[in-house]
Amino acid sequence: MILGTIRGTVVSTRKCRNLVGFKLLLVEPYFGDKSQLFVAADTIGAGIGELVLVTTDETTQHALDRSAPVDAYVVGIVDAPPQLGK
Amino acid sequence: MILGTIRGTVVSTRKCRNLVGFKLLLVEPYFGDKSQLFVAADTIGAGIGELVLVTTDETTQHALDRSAPVDAYVVGIVDAPPQLGK
Amino acid sequence: MILGTIRGTVVSTRKCRNLVGFKLLLVEPYFGDKSQLFVAADTIGAGIGELVLVTTDETTQHALDRSAPVDAYVVGIVDAPPQLGK
Amino acid sequence: MILGTIRGTVVSTRKCRNLVGFKLLLVEPYFGDKSQLFVAADTIGAGIGELVLVTTDETTQHALDRSAPVDAYVVGIVDAPPQLGK
Amino acid sequence: MILGTIRGTVVSTRKCRNLVGFKLLLVEPYFGDKSQLFVAADTIGAGIGELVLVTTDETTQHALDRSAPVDAYVVGIVDAPPQLGK
Numbered sequence: 001m002i003l004g005t006i007r008g009t010v011v012s013t014r015k016c017r018n019l020v021g022f023k024l025l026l027v028e029p030y031f032g033d034k035s036q037l038f039v040a041a042d043t044i045g046a047g048i049g050e051l052v053l054v055t056t057d058e059t060t061q062h063a064l065d066r067s068a069p070v071d072a073y074v075v076g077i078v079d080a081p082p083q084l085g086k
Numbered sequence: 087m088i089l090g091t092i093r094g095t096v097v098s099t100r101k102c103r104n105l106v107g108f109k110l111l112l113v114e115p116y117f118g119d120k121s122q123l124f125v126a127a128d129t130i131g132a133g134i135g136e137l138v139l140v141t142t143d144e145t146t147q148h149a150l151d152r153s154a155p156v157d158a159y160v161v162g163i164v165d166a167p168p169q170l171g172k
Numbered sequence: 173m174i175l176g177t178i179r180g181t182v183v184s185t186r187k188c189r190n191l192v193g194f195k196l197l198l199v200e201p202y203f204g205d206k207s208q209l210f211v212a213a214d215t216i217g218a219g220i221g222e223l224v225l226v227t228t229d230e231t232t233q234h235a236l237d238r239s240a241p242v243d244a245y246v247v248g249i250v251d252a253p254p255q256l257g258k
Numbered sequence: 259m260i261l262g263t264i265r266g267t268v269v270s271t272r273k274c275r276n277l278v279g280f281k282l283l284l285v286e287p288y289f290g291d292k293s294q295l296f297v298a299a300d301t302i303g304a305g306i307g308e309l310v311l312v313t314t315d316e317t318t319q320h321a322l323d324r325s326a327p328v329d330a331y332v333v334g335i336v337d338a339p340p341q342l343g344k
Numbered sequence: 345m346i347l348g349t350i351r352g353t354v355v356s357t358r359k360c361r362n363l364v365g366f367k368l369l370l371v372e373p374y375f376g377d378k379s380q381l382f383v384a385a386d387t388i389g390a391g392i393g394e395l396v397l398v399t400t401d402e403t404t405q406h407a408l409d410r411s412a413p414v415d416a417y418v419v420g421i422v423d424a425p426p427q428l429g430k
Contacts, residue, residue: 001282001297001329003268008168010089012139015131015162016149024087024139026168031224032294036118039087039139040154044272053270053282055299055327058144058316058402063327069141069149069161071087075327076273077278080264082284085306094243094254096175100216100238101248102235112254122204125173125225130221144230144316144402155227155235155247157173159235180426184397187420188389188407196345198426204367207421208376211345211397220429230316230402239397240420241407243345259368259383261354261414290380291394311368311383313413316402319411321360333413334359336406340352340370344390 001056003030003078007048010039012077017045018068025074030081051078088140089116092132104154111160112123113140116167126158137164158172174226175202178218182211190240197246202253212244215219223250232243260312261288264304266280268297276326283332285312288289288339298330345396346379347374347422351389354383362412369418371398385418395422 003034004027012024012084025046030051046052055063061070079085089152090113098110113116116121116137120121139147139162146159176199179255180196200206201203202223213232218224225248227235262285263282270282280299286292299318304310311334313321318331348371356368366385372378374395385404390396396421399407405415 001296001299002296003284010139010164010168012162013165015139016130018149019139020159023273026089031296032160033118034289037089038117039089040088041330044274052284053268053277055271056328057142057329059091059329060145060326061148061327062276062319062325067145067148069145069159071143071145073327075151075277076270079269079271082268084284089211093256096225096254099223103218104235105219105225105247112175112256119204123175124203125175126173132214143228146231148235153234155230155231155233155245157227157231179353179428182397182426183423184420185423188388190406191419198428205376207385209347210375211347213345223346228405229400233406241405241417243399243403252367259385261370261381261383289382290377291423302360306358309361311354311363313415314401315415317404317413317415319403319413320362325406328372331413332365334356337357342351342370 004028004052004054005030006048006050016069037070040074041070042052042074044074044077046074046077051081052077090138091116092134092136092138114172121125124158126160127156128160130160132163132164136138139164139166152159176200176224176226177202178220178222178224179209188241210244212246213242214246216246216248216249218249223253225250262286262310264306264308264310265284274327296330298332299328300322300332302330302332302335304335309339311336348372348391348396348398349374350394350396360413378389382416384418385414386418387420390418390419391419395425
């Protein structure tokens with residue numbers, strides 16, 4: 001999974017019907033290339049600046065109550081930034 | 087999901103029968119390496135210059151009415167460029 | 173999907189039985205890092221130098237008549253190089 | 259699969275119910291870009307500093323007893339660092 | 345698929361039960377970033393120094409007799425290094 005920080009929201013009025021009901025969050029990778037921001041769907045309610053855990057590709061479907069065209073999904077809010085070596 | 091800008095269309099007369107009926111759009115990533123353009127299938131009707139939301143890999147199938155060999159699919163037109171921090 | 177140019181063929185006599193019957197083509201990405209050549213299976217009959225459309229990962233299976241261990245598959249031959257902005 | 263070294267743990271109290279019961283480990287890639295740390299779920303019991311084998315995307319599901327939104331999973335602890343050429 | 349050269353083997357005594365029976369080979373990409381070595385499962389019997397064809401992600405399952413947590417699998421031994429343009 002990817003660790004990332006929520007940097008904003010994305011609004012899409014004209015969208016695929018199966019995407020209705022998901023909040024769309026802009027995620028900045030915590031590790032690696034921080035310029036590679038991506039969009040993750042969320043129903044946990046993560047806020048701007050929070051550190052989250054995102055699963056990707058088809059594995060997102062195992063967190064959803066119904067199938068949806070979502071390749072990145074917030075599966076947890078991380079309690080504290082990871083401490084390397086602990 | 088990937089945020090991207092529509093930069094053009096791709097025409098393929100000799101193609102796989104399951105690909106017939108999809109518009110093929112050239113997408114430039116909004117974040118990260120802008121040289122990594124890719125092709126996404128579209129039925130929402132996104133136009134050149136519009137900012138779109140693209141889902142990838144097998145998750146595309148959850149937006150389609152029939153299965154198709156499509157690993158990138160436009161699932162929404164974004165209302166406005168994202169504001170970081172909002 | 174990935175746009176790529178056919179640069180050669182790959183021959184593999186000792187191979188997995190489900191791979192028999194596919195032509196194996198060496199594809200150079202049209203956009204991004206051109207050193208990242210990869211191999212795609214093909215049954216459309218694309219030739220050396222032709223510009224093709226390749227789908228990847230499990231979505232390849234939606235173009236095949238039988239399941240096969242193929243993570244890149246040629247799904248179309250592109251009529252002309254894409255014109256950015258048109 | 260990815261070879262990686264366990265560098266820490268990630269704690270997420272507010273998380274998706276299907277993620278409960280998995281230890282979440284911070285993994286540093288052994289080869290390639292070491293800055294691209296990611297999070298893998300684990301039930302084998304790998305410890306900090308150990309070299310592990312991680313499978314990704316939907317293939318994680320073939321190691322689990324129940325489906326879970328996990329796109330990286332520890333499938334083995336490696337006996338010794340690999341010797342190139344042996 | 346990825347073209348790669350076998351550079352070594354990986355031994356993992358403490359591993360997931362579904363991984364038992366597979367040889368684990370260290371693969372160096374033939375094209376692109378050669379530092380990005382990864383591990384592929386093999387039952388064809390590829391040896392050190394041989395050039396192989398590797399399929400990835402869930403498509404590996406279409407080469408296996410039983411499902412396994414394997415995201416890279418050797419599906420062929422390549423007869424000769426590819427000749428660009430032929």
